Amino acid sequence: MNPVLYDFKRAFIRPTTIIALAVFILVGIGLSYLVTISLSMSAGAIYPMFLAKLDVETGEFTIYYVAYDSEANPTTAHVEVSILFGKLESLEIVKTFTFNAKGYHVFQASLDSDVLGLLSEKPLYLRVASSTPFGFMEMTTIFPPKNNKTMSAFSGDIFISNGEAVGSILAVGMAFLKNSELIITLLSELPSEGFELYYALSSGLGEGGFDEALLAGNVSTGLTVFRINLSELGVNITDTTMVTLYLKDPEGVTYTSKPGLIIRVKTGVTQRRITNVAAGSAGIGLFSQFFPIVVLYLAYTLVAKPKGMGALEFLIARPVTRLEIYVTRFLAGVLTAPVSTGVFLIALNSSIFLLTGYSIEASNMLILFLGIAGSLIAFYSVCYMVSTILSGGRYLAVSIFLYLFFTMIMGILVYVTAYLMYGLTPRLSEELLKMQYTAYYFNPLGLTSFATYYVNKTISPENFPDVPVVNPYLVVVAGVAWTLLPAVTGWILFRKANLSK
Structure with a gap:
């Protein structure tokens, strides 16, 4: 078996990783319910x-x-x-x-x-x-x-009465405009079969008149939906366009509605709402906040622990070079990050789709995947570097401190610094936002925040402020630097390290 795949198997298919991943799959499914509940409320x-x-x-x-x-x-x-x-x-x-x-x-x-x-x-x-x-x-x-x-x-927005007595309603309906398609949906209880529905469009409150009405189709008791392609009719719908409905019975008697407003449908709104909730701190943010703990433990099991036990020194005695050990175990941890991220996101998105019929847009899923996986890889690279010089309990102490520093302490320092520099002034909010995103460049886990920034800008550009310090090229450079620099430094240290302690 390829050494990289072998070590990846050892890293990925181990109780700690599998249990953590299983927990986060369940969390992903649970978060899909949280997303749905948030929308439903x-x-x-x-x-x-x-x-x-x-x-x-x-x-x-x-x-x-x-x-x-x-x-x-x-x-x-x-x-x-x-x-x-x-x-x-x-x-x-x-x-x-x-x-x-x-x-x-x-x-x-x-x-x-x-x-x-x-x-x-x-x-x-x-x-x-x-x-x-x-x-x-x-x-x-x-x-x-x-x-x-x-x-x-x-x-309903439109109703048709038989005109004989108060409350004797034959049908009630709504009209939607979705792109160039007029959707007329009608609930009716009719005395017989053979009714036909006509519709007329008009500007303002004036009725179009039955002479101008067009046949939509046959109507029966229950729900009837008509879909009309207005582009084929050459009709232009404005914000004030009204629709009047006419029910014609088999004897030719016509029942008329009052003009009703046409509801303009904005496609993609539901998907954007779902993405906004899912990408929030209570959604995907939960995974990106806690899965780095698994990542730091991977570096411990692949290098720090066997190094402290003398297992790496035993491997060197065999026809395996230090570089092979270093590269294969580094790549094994690197592969674990995107695989775990992908499994979590698939579980989350699939559950959301089953509950709502909608899913996070593919482009936004890709941005979130790259951001989260990139953050985990960068953080693993930092922990892997630490594992080359420290082993056992000392590695765990330092790596846990780094986790706490990058996830919490660094953010607190940014808040304190912003307050000391600008005080409670109108500039505080704007400058704090700039300082936060500037700090993400110096945080291996910052790629997740940049990913959610770009997703939020995509789904709600009018409500999410531009942050001038965010530059896509710098984001990529920061991610690559946080991955390669610790990896190269770690190799320099590992090449000369005493593998027996």
Whole structure:
């Protein structure tokens, strides 16, 4: 077996590394839940809509429900439906239902006679709370006073009534503009088959008129989605463009909606939100903060420990040169860093995808991988150099101090220095930021911070400030220097070192 691969196998497939990696794989999976929970706790960023029907004679309650994320894609949702009674400012819950929706969902239940009896006194209200992987939203609407057999409550930007009685809603919908595609999504409960949907675009609040309307397609009870390529129609959508919907029944009777606003979809927003949370200190930062401990232990097991036990001196007595020992064990540790980083990031990203349907963009994943792996390699090179002159407990003491210095003490010194130089002045924040990133050049673990900087600039350039001291060429030079200089210095020291102590 190739000596490098052999030592890599010994370095990577050892209990300490495997256990640490297994822990961080579990951490990666756990962090994917943290990312999802962080997103789900934000208000808004989703578009739920529903159409609820209540038969006041039998108590049969039906709700047609669907929720879309910020990119107009159906999403999973935990939904809590509450029927309330009383005045709007002091509503009392009389019945609550819950269900899980995977995209479009129909939920049915029966209301007790005592709940139906309340209809003769005051109107009932319907509250629908939606919790999704991308945010939550709560909507409250009214069931109008009892004046017909079926009552309707709904939430959506556009609705179509049959015009016969208050609350008799045939359909409710939303319109999205995604690139050049107009997406009309419609929830409906229709008395028969054979309905057709037409749409008309207009500027402002004026209706386009049925004569100007275009056929979208056939509609049936439940969810119907229409996708219209506007570029083929030569239509230009502005911020004030409205859409009016027309339902035409088999007899030719047309039911019209009020003009509704078209929601402009910004693609990539959800992916950027996920990346922002995942790249934060509670996400990938956790791995980059603690895995260097495994790296310093690798240098201990590959050089410092066998050196203190006289094992390296025994190897020299065989037809193996010092250079071969030094290079193979150095490369073994270097290979462990990117492999461990890759396994962790794959576990994290795969779990996020399974939970949300989205993943961190490939280019940002590559930047984070290079930053984290580069930091671990540079720190390993420093620890490897130390292992050539110290062994056993002395190596562990020095390497642990270096870990604490580069991960915590150095940052504290930067804060103290910035405060002593600028005090509590308006310049403090700006100058502190410059000093922090300048210090990263002198930190073998600083590549991770530079990587997250470039990722944040990519996903949110308008919200993340430019730091003039950050230069991509200097970042590369610093990473290479932190890897090669300790490695070369270590070889000079190792070549003359006493391998028996």
